[in-house]
Amino acid sequence: MANKLKAMVFAICSACSLFVATVSATDGQISFAEYLQGLQQEALQLGFTEDFVQQSLAGVTYHQKAVSADKNQPESRITLDTYLATRVPDWKVKQALALMTEHQDVLNKIAGQYGVQARFIVALWGNESNFGKITGNFPVLSALASLAYDGRREALFRKEFFAALTILQEDHISLDDFKGSWAGAMGQSQFMPTSFLAYAQDFDGDGKRDIWRNQADVFASIAQFLAKQGWQDELTWGRQVKVPADFDFAAAGLDQTKRRTLADWQTLGIRRYEGGDLPELKITASLIAPDGPNGRIYLVYENFHTLMKWNRSSYFGVTVGYLADRIKKGS
Numbered sequence: 001m002a003n004k005l006k007a008m009v010f011a012i013c014s015a016c017s018l019f020v021a022t023v024s025a026t027d028g029q030i031s032f033a034e035y036l037q038g039l040q041q042e043a044l045q046l047g048f049t050e051d052f053v054q055q056s057l058a059g060v061t062y063h064q065k066a067v068s069a070d071k072n073q074p075e076s077r078i079t080l081d082t083y084l085a086t087r088v089p090d091w092k093v094k095q096a097l098a099l100m101t102e103h104q105d106v107l108n109k110i111a112g113q114y115g116v117q118a119r120f121i122v123a124l125w126g127n128e129s130n131f132g133k134i135t136g137n138f139p140v141l142s143a144l145a146s147l148a149y150d151g152r153r154e155a156l157f158r159k160e161f162f163a164a165l166t167i168l169q170e171d172h173i174s175l176d177d178f179k180g181s182w183a184g185a186m187g188q189s190q191f192m193p194t195s196f197l198a199y200a201q202d203f204d205g206d207g208k209r210d211i212w213r214n215q216a217d218v219f220a221s222i223a224q225f226l227a228k229q230g231w232q233d234e235l236t237w238g239r240q241v242k243v244p245a246d247f248d249f250a251a252a253g254l255d256q257t258k259r260r261t262l263a264d265w266q267t268l269g270i271r272r273y274e275g276g277d278l279p280e281l282k283i284t285a286s287l288i289a290p291d292g293p294n295g296r297i298y299l300v301y302e303n304f305h306t307l308m309k310w311n312r313s314s315y316f317g318v319t320v321g322y323l324a325d326r327i328k329k330g331s
Contacts, residue, residue: 032062035149039161048165056141056168056175066143067150069182080290080315087127087319093326096122099131100327106216110203114223115233120303121222123323125188127316132188135212136181140164140193144184160184163193172200172208187211188218189225199225229306235283237307237321238300243287244269252287252297254305254314259284265299290314 036057043053078086100107100122107118122131129135141164148157164184168175180186184193189211191200200209203220210217247269251258260268262278262285270287272278278299285299298318307317 032146032149036060036145039145039148039158042158043162043165046162048169052169053165056165059139059175060142060145061139062149063138063142063146063182066138066146066182070147070150070152080296080318083315084319084322088323088326092126092130093323093331095131096126096323096327097330103215103219106203107219110216110219110223111233114220114227116223116226116231117233117324119324119327120226120231120237120320121219122327123320124222124226124310125218126323127320128190129188132215132218135179135187135190136185137179138182138184140178140180140184140186143180143182144193147183157184160193163197167193167196172196172210173212177212188215189221191221195225196221199228225310226306229309230302231306232302235301235303237303237317237324238285238298240273241265241278241287241297241299242271242273242275243293243297247293249289249293252289254286254288254300254308259286261285262299270299288314290318 040053040057043057044050100118104118107121110116110121111118125131141161144157144161144164148154148161164178167173168178178186181190185191186193186196187210189200191211196209196211199221200211201217201220201224202209203216204214206214208214208217209221211221251260251268262281262283265285265287266278270278283301285301286304287297287299289295289297296318300317300321304317304321307320308314311317
């Protein structure tokens with residue numbers, strides 16, 4: 001009876017601790033150490049063992065740099081031309097082509113198995129981590145706990161924190177090597193922990209989904225995400241186009257209601273950038289003008305919408321497609 005009562009008291013205190021931590025963190029009423037205690041208690045309630053929780057959270061500290069980075073993301077607007085020149089310089093295209101050749105066998109296997117063209121896998125790899133060279137050096141648990149404690153997006157980062165604990169529990173990476181970006185994005189594919197649990201792949205069958213060091217796992221994980229989000233490997237992503245001088249840009253946008261067939265866009269005067277007719281394919285497309293009527297204009301297909309599920313920035317989607325096109329071109 002005493003043990004049962006003790007367990008009930010523990011559960012009630014844990015719940016109270018969680019409530020206080022969640023409600024008060026944004027008001028500065030509790031310290032980070034107290035907030036971390038709340039995370040520890042919730043981890044136990046979620047089924048993580050006490051030894052595992054204590055070991056995993058022993059080195060978790062408050063990272064002001066992560067919080068500052070979240071609060072001070074750049075707001076200055078650059079043009080798509082500038083963005084493409086920065087993100088897809090010629091040297092990066094050369095690296096992409098060399099790496100396509102180096103990893104050709106495994107990329108071909110993954111492309112065939114998942115139904116995603118190899119050039120898009122490499123383009124995403126290059127955009128996310130510069131082909132694995134820049135993956136972040138923030139301790140993932142500390143970054144996520146700090147961002148949750150900050151409170152602005154607490155529910156999001158708490159969810160990612162417990163997903164990160166699951167990754168550790170499943171032994172895909174050691175605690176010492178569990179590093180990522182300031183926001184908790186991890187490895188060469190820069191997956192958030194929840195995305196890792198949903199899409200990361202153990203392509204070589206070694207028992208670990210290693211997106212930090214194993215290129216085969218990285219490529220397969222990227223391909224799995226795209227495949228699960230509806231990628232169509234018989235199609236490309238889109239193309240740059242020209243519009244008539246009097247074109248009504250109210251028709252532009254990514255909303256489902258604004259998608260039209262290529263024949264419809266042809267009728268509205270849209271042409272390939274070089275001036276020729278649009279392809280005679282029975283597919284729908286969206287018209288986008290990321291920099292407005294005077295900037296680059298694209299017709300984008302369903303695969304572009306899939307890229308937008310990876311990152312909601314149209315600049316990002318165009319950049320991935322642009323690099324993939326240059327890989328296909330070979331220069």
